[in-house]
Amino acid sequence: MTDTSKAGGEAGRRTAAHPRTPKAPPTIYDIAVLAGVNPSTVSRALSKPGRVSAKTAQKIMEAAEELNYQVNVFARALPTGRTQTIGLIVSDITNPAYFEVIRGAETAASAHGYTLMLAESAESADLEMTAARRMLATVDGLILASPRLSDEEIGRLSSTKPVVVINRSVAGVTSMVADIEAGVTDAVRHLAAMGHAAISYVPGPERSWMSQRRWESIKARCDWHGIEATMEAGQQPTVDGGRRAAAAVRAGRATAVFCYNDLMAIGLMRELQAAGLAIPEDLSILGFDNIFGSDFTTPPLSTIKSPLHALGASALESLLAAGDRAAQLQDDPALPTELVLRGSTGQAREGQKMSGNSLATG
Amino acid sequence: MTDTSKAGGEAGRRTAAHPRTPKAPPTIYDIAVLAGVNPSTVSRALSKPGRVSAKTAQKIMEAAEELNYQVNVFARALPTGRTQTIGLIVSDITNPAYFEVIRGAETAASAHGYTLMLAESAESADLEMTAARRMLATVDGLILASPRLSDEEIGRLSSTKPVVVINRSVAGVTSMVADIEAGVTDAVRHLAAMGHAAISYVPGPERSWMSQRRWESIKARCDWHGIEATMEAGQQPTVDGGRRAAAAVRAGRATAVFCYNDLMAIGLMRELQAAGLAIPEDLSILGFDNIFGSDFTTPPLSTIKSPLHALGASALESLLAAGDRAAQLQDDPALPTELVLRGSTGQAREGQKMSGNSLATG
DNA sequence: GACTCCTTGCCAATTGCTTGCCAGTTGCCA
DNA sequence: TGGCAACTGGCAAGCAATTGGCAAGGAGTC
Incomplete structure (x- = not known):
């Protein structure tokens, strides 16, 4: 038993022993001290609704509020792998067609407390692959809008994390295609x-x-x-x-x-x-x-209008649903096109x- | 001394004791085993050029290559606080003026191995603040394009992490303003x-x-x-x-x-x-x-052309420079406007x- | 050949949060 | 009132990196 690991008793590490920086953001340990509970209870109160009693949860919430606590997403991501971000790769950011797709995805993401990571492939399959790889490590899911990658490559990507493609159909991968x-x-x-x-x-x-x-x-x-x-x-x-x-x-x-x-x-x-x-x-x-x-x-x-916003939003929603494994079958909501004369x-x-x-x- | 912490000897944790998932991505421990060195040496070889001998570094790079290693940004961010992402908040994604700003920033970010996180405020100061707060926790720096926040609020944000504003001048905050x-x-x-x-x-x-x-x-x-x-x-x-x-x-x-x-x-x-x-x-x-x-x-x-791409790119560059504390004074590169008749x-x-x-x- | 200095690599602690396992508490029913 | 189950909450071991301190080994000098 090394005693360093227990230094500070129930108060946890930083409080007395390591006042690192005065401005360091509060941790669940700080909340635990303030609420008079164990850090693990704080963790559960914050991420597992129902796992702790309402009374304790209440106390913890108040303490968190008082300290203006914000979870450290990195610390959370380390053991769980879950970040709260979704990646979106478009082939050309300057193509206005993607504006609405991006906005649709961004709006839906925000609504669910997720953040969007954006990258563009500049119409290059290589760049797209690079961006996809880099993103896959840090996102919960990936949206590929009009990808230039091969079906194989997309399939391989989707074996790691949930992937949704927009305006493309790939066997085994959720697709959002306008009709x-x-x-x-x-x-x-x-x-x-x-x-x-x-x-x-x-x-x-x-x-x-x-x-x-x-x-x-x-x-x-x-x-x-x-x-x-x-x-x-x-x-x-x-x-x-x-x-x-x-x-x-x-x-x-x-x-x-x-x-x-x-x-x-x-x-x-x-x-x-x-x-x-x-x-x-x-x-x-x-x-x-x-x-x-x-x-x-x-x-x-004159043009044939695509439901761009809906495409982006649906892609994101279905990605989140895929994470839940709840409604896996809801492919293809109605995404009709329309002639605009x-x-x-x-x-x-x-x-x-x-x-x-x-x-x-x- | 608990022996669990040393289980496996120099081989490290997962190898024999915890073959978690067969598909789990390689860690520096795996590289260490393959290259026959200590994990910390791997860490230094990967993030502190010059700290290890060229020969050892070479061995490590080859091992990393062979395992197709990718750093776990969360594990890195936890002790260091450094992520490799920059946040960009625009007031309206569907305004084409931002397309080029976004692209400029994205291109510059990619070039430096950074990723862009995008959010929009939909012309609302409140939404902007929410997005900014959420992002600040996970990015190395923040770019605010045409922010609707007050100078005070922006100043407060910039006390936490480097912030650059585009098309706005705020005392004490780096600004990128077209002339x-x-x-x-x-x-x-x-x-x-x-x-x-x-x-x-x-x-x-x-x-x-x-x-x-x-x-x-x-x-x-x-x-x-x-x-x-x-x-x-x-x-x-x-x-x-x-x-x-x-x-x-x-x-x-x-x-x-x-x-x-x-x-x-x-x-x-x-x-x-x-x-x-x-x-x-x-x-x-x-x-x-x-x-x-x-x-x-x-x-x-007829219009007065703004250097939108340059604005986005410069904002990102200056954010990166601010991190280095190297060239802090390089405010205002030449960003002239031009009459287009x-x-x-x-x-x-x-x-x-x-x-x-x-x-x-x- | 011995001594000093410096390079190189290793140990172990640290980052903040999650979670399996276990113990203690409470409630309910017989 | 005793017994069983369902809840709650605590302990401690991870997660995958970084990093200060230190020891070992090699090179250079006299």
Whole structure:
């Protein structure tokens, strides 16, 4: 028995023996002294409701209040592994589409007493992996928004801590995916009604699962309407990426074009306008997401609105639920998309309207 | 001497006695065994470069590599108090102006091996205080972007941990403030040259220090040019806030109006356009910041560009420097603003041009 | 070859909280 | 009123790092 470990008796360590810094924050030992109980009882009162009697708990709460006590999350995390933080990795912080996702997650986190840790991957799978690894050690769960990682890598990450992916479907991992069908169905029907017979799609990055999904959905609806659908080369999901797609779009014979997201749609529209095309008279343009600023353009952008805030909030909620192991099955709340018609879509230009023969001359 | 504390000899605790979970992450004890040294040597090799011989350090690094070791930040934080995270609180995550600030901070943090914790105050001083308190316990430093707290409260926060404020000046606290003079000087000179004789300013929230500064700067330059400058009622720094200022602006006789930020400028412009005014023919509008989307409008917004990315990055760098106590005096790197002239500014409307008498008839 | 000095590595205490195990207390029923 | 169970609360051993103090060993000097 070394006696040092017992020095100070029930009062615990710092009180008399080690007045470290006068400003050191109070510990459960200080509360224990003040409330006249054992530190372990304080610990239980604070983290295990019901484990101690109401009377004792009351005393402890008052003492904690008086000392202005705040748990030391590190000391708590050491034995338990539980921190009170959730990690969120987005592929591009400057993409307004993520603003609402971030805010949704942050709001939900705050509401549950959790804190958000944010990182961005700058559209790089490597950076994403680095950030994910670093975070995994310190968070209770991880949200990956539009990850660029492979399914395998994501699966491996999720074997350590709960992981939720947004806008991506990975076997065995909880996914939050907006239901794009509703929006796309309405959009294609609208275009068909406006006489469009050839539609193209400008996809985002190769590794974007969502970009692929959007194309499949568009293709399926176009087939249903008997509309020709073609896919252009992939671009970065940015305004510049959209600009770079302009040449290919002009060269094709589509009279309406979907872009992977609003950023690209805006870039494409502006580049085309700069080249003298009139939107929507010469070409109809549609984006996805309905980001901030998509209604600032002239014409304002028609787009398929994503439930971004809900995506972020649901991802966080489901992560917390996963921790509880309470409601594990509540995948997929309703997260529908919605067509938002503004000024960038209109009648197909003359000579290309629903006349099969023009297709041959393209 | 209790023998439990020595069980396992130099091998340390878990190896034989407590194979907790087979998947438990490696500790410095595991590395010590593999490298054939004492755990404390491992600790020093990992965190105190130079303290151990190069040869030993090499052995340890290899062992760490082999085990895919990652420090347990909680265990490290417990005795030292040092975490490797910086907190950032913004007043509104959905304001694009913060995107670049966040990204600047995040990039700088990553570069130094730090992680960013993000919170938003939703323009509320109370929420801001709550978030700040929660964060202070777990971060090495805190960045407050456009805080709504009082100087006192900020001062109190900074007595615990290093704090840096962005776009605000608080005595005794490191501040990162863009130098607005350059931009405002150019802007007012430009307006004067275009014949504007009365200018107004639509401020943001009462508690916004930056809003006040912008007004003072505008007022000073207007005085210098002999231009009448008036301030409207304060509004929320959002698109809607700008919209709400429209009536007052129309009622006044100013031919050019500065808004506290681009969001408000955009809102004001759109509301005015909806009411039939032509921009810039009937009224010139200027914003601040040059946010994403400010060039999407018709006409594109003229604005005073803020070095947002640099603001975020510098704030983080200076926080890290404050920890080092190395370079404490490097306040204020050059963070100049710059006038970006686009389409929302033009000649003052006829009848109001630089003629002193019209001022009396307003 | 002996002595001093310095480098290098080890021991053990420390950080604040959690928790398994155990003892003491209280309540209830027969 | 005795016995059993359910509660409460205390003890002490972790959790994974850091770090002051100290001993051992090697290098350099006379």
